[in-house]
Amino acid sequence: MSYFLKHPKIAAAPMGAFALTSASSILMGRHTSQQTSKKATQTASRYLNSCAQELYKYKIHNVPLQNQNQFQCRFLSSETSKQATPAAKEASAKSSSGFVAWYEIHLQARPIATKAVTGSILWGLGDIVAQIVPSMMENDDEAPTPIDTAQSQEHETQLVAKKTDFEYDYPRTARAMFFGFAIHAPLSHMHFNFLEWMTIKGSFSGLSIPIFKTVMEQVGYCMVWFGLVWFVQFVSASRNLKLVNLFLLTLSPCLAP
Amino acid sequence: MGAMQGKTFQQVYDRIADVIWDTQKAQWVFWIPVQLLNFRFVPVRHQLNVVLLTSVVWTALLSAWYPPEEENKAAVKKESEEKK
Numbered sequence: 001m002s003y004f005l006k007h008p009k010i011a012a013a014p015m016g017a018f019a020l021t022s023a024s025s026i027l028m029g030r031h032t033s034q035q036t037s038k039k040a041t042q043t044a045s046r047y048l049n050s051c052a053q054e055l056y057k058y059k060i061h062n063v064p065l066q067n068q069n070q071f072q073c074r075f076l077s078s079e080t081s082k083q084a085t086p087a088a089k090e091a092s093a094k095s096s097s098g099f100v101a102w103y104e105i106h107l108q109a110r111p112i113a114t115k116a117v118t119g120s121i122l123w124g125l126g127d128i129v130a131q132i133v134p135s136m137m138e139n140d141d142e143a144p145t146p147i148d149t150a151q152s153q154e155h156e157t158q159l160v161a162k163k164t165d166f167e168y169d170y171p172r173t174a175r176a177m178f179f180g181f182a183i184h185a186p187l188s189h190m191h192f193n194f195l196e197w198m199t200i201k202g203s204f205s206g207l208s209i210p211i212f213k214t215v216m217e218q219v220g221y222c223m224v225w226f227g228l229v230w231f232v233q234f235v236s237a238s239r240n241l242k243l244v245n246l247f248l249l250t251l252s253p254c255l256a257p
Numbered sequence: 258m259g260a261m262q263g264k265t266f267q268q269v270y271d272r273i274a275d276v277i278w279d280t281q282k283a284q285w286v287f288w289i290p291v292q293l294l295n296f297r298f299v300p301v302r303h304q305l306n307v308v309l310l311t312s313v314v315w316t317a318l319l320s321a322w323y324p325p326e327e328e329n330k331a332a333v334k335k336e337s338e339e340k341k
Contacts, residue, residue: 107302115305122309126316133317134324180309188305196301210296214289 116185123180127173135166191217276323283322287315 106114195213204212288311295307 111302118306119309122313126309126313129313130316130320133320137321137324185305188308192301192304195296207297210293213296214292217292218285218289 112186112189115189116181119185119188120177120181123184124173124177127176131168131172280319283318287318 103114195216198216199209199212202212291307291311295304299307
């Protein structure tokens with residue numbers, strides 16, 4: 001415990017983590033048993049077709065949507081309807097379940113593509129957050145403490161200077177989104193399925209499943225990786241050894257969940 | 258990355274050597290509980306989503322702990338001005 005007190009950084013981390021995971025697991029675990037059969041997929045694609053037809057009518061002939069699940073249909077189009085009918089309003093109250101159902105359909109039909117798109121969006125979001133957070137913190141640190149008017153004025157000009165100093169790096173976000181789309185999501189898809197496959201092969205049960213998976217992910221991959229690093233060190237006695245090491249270290253799976 | 262920010266190789270190496278162990282410990286403290294809960298309660302097809310969502314928080318934490326240094330910022334600014 002005293003260790004955590006000495007390292008507030010490390011202590012702060014799990015609190016947010018717990019809250020977030022439990023929230024998202026409640027949200028997602030709810031739908032565990034629903035769409036497992038093939039039948040569900042078929043119904044889903046049929047439903048999507050009818051949705052598309054409705055949307056076509058709606059767009060071309062401006063015919064109001066007749067489908068009973070009209071909100072979900074509308075969700076498929078990027079348009080937001082201006083004249084929301086009472087029914088649509090009512091449905092929007094249940095919009096989260098509509099979204100989850102819609103997402104599940106896609107996840108079932110094209111798991112990797114869906115994950116890639118999700119990955120790209122969330123990696124983009126993560127990068128935006130990462131770029132904005134430091135500048136926000138800076139402004140917090142510089143919170144005005146008016147002692148002297150002249151001083152505070154000077155302070156304000158500094159603040160303005162800081163704010164204009166902040167340059168958003170768009171290519172960086174693009175890179176992050178591309179990484180999330182093309183590399184991270186497909187790899188992770190394989191990773192989670194591989195872990196699942198291992199637990200099935202090893203006939204794990206109960207609590208040993210999450211424990212095994214976590215240890216495997218956090219430590220197992222790491223060990224393999226550093227075994228490789230060691231091997232590279234052993235084999236290549238080149239001058240660029242440090243460079244190779246650095247490269248391997250940066251790519252280390254220990255630091256990337 | 259560091260080369261693009263106008264640093265020498267040794268500087269980059271020192272910087273990484275400096276922060277990597279603390280980061281690794283923080284990473285274990287943060288991610289092990291997350292993943293335990295994730296693997297326990299979340300179906301396999303949604304496990305990536307939990308990781309992605311949590312990653313947003315994790316990146317925010319990382320960027321708060323290791324804000325870009327002033328010189329790097331200047332370099333980035335210069336770079337973008339050059340592009341203009």
